[in-house]
Structure formats: C-alpha cells, structure tokens
Amino acid sequence: METLTFGKWKLTWLNGGVTHLDGGAMFGVVPKALWSKRYPVNDTNQIELRTDPILIQMGERNILIESGLGKGKLSDKQRRNFGATEESSVEEDLQKLGLTPEDIDTIIMTHLHFDHVCGLTKRDAAQNKYVSVFSNATIYASEIEWNEMRNPNIRSRNTYWEMNWQGIEEQVKTFQEEITILDGIKMIHTGGHSDGHAIIEMTQGEETLIHMADLMPTHAHSPSLWVLAYDDYPMASIEAKEKWIKEGIRRNAWFTFYHDAFYRAVKWNESYEIQEKIERKR
Numbered sequence: 001m002e003t004l005t006f007g008k009w010k011l012t013w014l015n016g017g018v019t020h021l022d023g024g025a026m027f028g029v030v031p032k033a034l035w036s037k038r039y040p041v042n043d044t045n046q047i048e049l050r051t052d053p054i055l056i057q058m059g060e061r062n063i064l065i066e067s068g069l070g071k072g073k074l075s076d077k078q079r080r081n082f083g084a085t086e087e088s089s090v091e092e093d094l095q096k097l098g099l100t101p102e103d104i105d106t107i108i109m110t111h112l113h114f115d116h117v118c119g120l121t122k123r124d125a126a127q128n129k130y131v132s133v134f135s136n137a138t139i140y141a142s143e144i145e146w147n148e149m150r151n152p153n154i155r156s157r158n159t160y161w162e163m164n165w166q167g168i169e170e171q172v173k174t175f176q177e178e179i180t181i182l183d184g185i186k187m188i189h190t191g192g193h194s195d196g197h198a199i200i201e202m203t204q205g206e207e208t209l210i211h212m213a214d215l216m217p218t219h220a221h222s223p224s225l226w227v228l229a230y231d232d233y234p235m236a237s238i239e240a241k242e243k244w245i246k247e248g249i250r251r252n253a254w255f256t257f258y259h260d261a262f263y264r265a266v267k268w269n270e271s272y273e274i275q276e277k278i279e280r281k282r
Contacts, residue, residue: 001093002264002278004254007184007204011256012055013264013280014093016068019115020046020083025229026217038220039262046083048261049217050280051115053090055097061182062099063106064134065200065211066258067119073163074118088119091133104134108187109141110213111197112149113159116258121167130166140181142189143174145196155232156194190215190244192237193228199244208253209265215241217259219266219274 004011023045027035032045041047056063068088078084091101109117120139121130141149152160165172178188186201193214200211214230215237216222224241227234248255249268256265260280267276 004265004278006209007207009056009058013052014055015089016051016053017088018086019049021049023047028227028229030226049259050261062104064104065108066116070118101134102136104137107137107139111145111194114161117164121164130163132167138173139171140173142196142198143176146174190240192233192240193231208251210248210253211256219260219263222272
C-alpha cells in the first residue's frame with residue numbers, strides 16, 4: 001500500500017478493485033494519437049483504471065475518500081462491460097493496518113457513480129437487503145448528487161443504483177456549495193462530471209493537496225480540455241479544471257488520484273512537468 005505523509009496526516013491507498021474502460025470514452029474528443037502517448041491502452045482500446053479509496057489517518061480519526069467496487073455487487077455482464085477484473089479488498093487492507101470498517105468515522109464521496117460507491121453497502125442474506133459496510137461513518141456528498149442518486153434520469157440511471165444507497169440513508173450528510181468536514185478538509189461542489197460532483201481541498205500549514213476526483217481521473221487528464229465523454233456537463237468540467245489545476249500548481253500542491261493505475265499523487269510545475277510523484281507499485 002502506497003502512502004503519503006501530509007503534514008501530521010497519513011494518506012494510504014487501499015485496494016478498491018480495477019476496471020478497464022474504453023480509452024476513447026475516457027478522453028472524449030481528444031484523438032487517440034495524442035492521449036495514448038500519455039496513458040497506455042490495450043489492444044481492445046481499453047485503459048486500466050483503479051478504484052482505490054484513500055484512507056486519511058489523523059490521530060483518532062479515520063477518513064475514507066470514496067469506497068471502491070465492493071464485493072459481489074457486479075453481475076457477470078457488468079464485469080464484462082466495465083472490464084472489472086478485480087474486486088475490492090478494502091476490508092483486508094484495513095485489517096493489515098489494524099483497523100476494521102467500524103473504525104471509519106467519515107467517508108467523503110466526491111460523487112456517487114457505481115465505481116465510487118459500490119463499496120458502501122453489502123448484501124445481508126439473512127435480512128434480504130443491503131446494509132452499510134461502514135456503519136459508524138458519516139457519509140458526505142453534495143445535495144444535488146444525493147438527490148440524483150435516488151431519482152436518476154434516463155442517462156444517469158445506468159450508474160446510480162438503488163442497492164448502493166439502500167442501507168446508508170441515515171448516515172448521509174449533504175451540502176450545497178461547500179462544506180468544511182474538519183479543520184483542513186473542505187469539499188467544494190464543481191459539477192461537470194456529474195451535476196453534483198465535488199472536489200476535495202486539504203491544507204496543513206503551508207501545504208496543499210487537491211483531489212480532483214473524476215475531473216482529472218488520471219495524471220494524463222491534466223490538460224483542461226481533456227474531459228471525459230462520460231461528463232454530463234463538459235464545459236463545467238473544463239472551467240473547474242482551469243481554475244483548480246492552475247491554483248494547485250501555484251500553491252505547489254499535491255494532486256491525488258482514485259483511478260490512476262500508475263501514479264497515486266503528483267506535483268507539477270508551471271510547464272506541467274512532474275516534479276514529485278508517488279508511483280503505484282505494480
């Protein structure tokens with residue numbers, strides 16, 4: 001498990017599973033001749049995308065960013081369509097760190113698409129329903145996102161699934177424009193990838209860390225115009241990327257990733273050259 005020391009906090013990437021999605025969809029209108037120079041692609045035009053939650057440990061607090069693919073949540077057809085070749089082992093990774101799911105007190109959900117939220121619930125056969133995996137956690141998401149999760153439209157119903165919100169309703173706390181989770185961690189609504197998408201800004205003294213979530217799912221998505229075909233509001237994605245990537249570079253911030261198969265975190269200079277990096281062990 002890769003780690004990053006950020007001020008007095010420790011970030012650890014847990015194994016949340018892996019998908020392989022169409023490279024063209026992940027880079028939108030950008031020609032393959034350009035994006036394939038930055039991110040490897042297989043012979044069926046798929047790229048590897050992790051779904052690895054980030055554990056933040058700060059004293060007695062244990063916080064998760066996202067929740068992974070979970071276990072047993074995808075059908076055979078979905079595993080094939082999403083190229084899901086590995087399920088989550090978040091609970092096993094927590095155990096290696098001396099923790100259990102009950103020790104997680106806060107979960108920050110940038111949005112609620114299936115590949116981010118499947119790990120929040122599991123099937124309880126005895127009760128014949130889905131129940132919370134992290135029963136003691138407060139789960140944060142934007143109000144727009146939570147509302148659409150439970151009332152998806154004809155497009156979004158393919159990624160907002162009832163089984164992923166059943167069992168956690170009483171744990172969810174929503175916000176509108178922004179919310180301070182605790183001193184040094186702020187969620188900011190951006191829209192773009194989804195209407196309710198949010199990013200995370202962390203500060204420790206003079207240090208800054210920005211988690212752009214699916215506005216910048218991999219290091220290869222740093223150009224502001226390189227947005228996903230999956231984005232519901234691409235111009236909002238571009239606007240948010242223009243603002244926050246430039247702001248992060250100005251502040252010498254770490255940028256962290258949930259989906260990147262190669263880098264966990266990077267720092268760029270003003271020429272978008274990588275100055276520091278944490279590579280994923282493969």
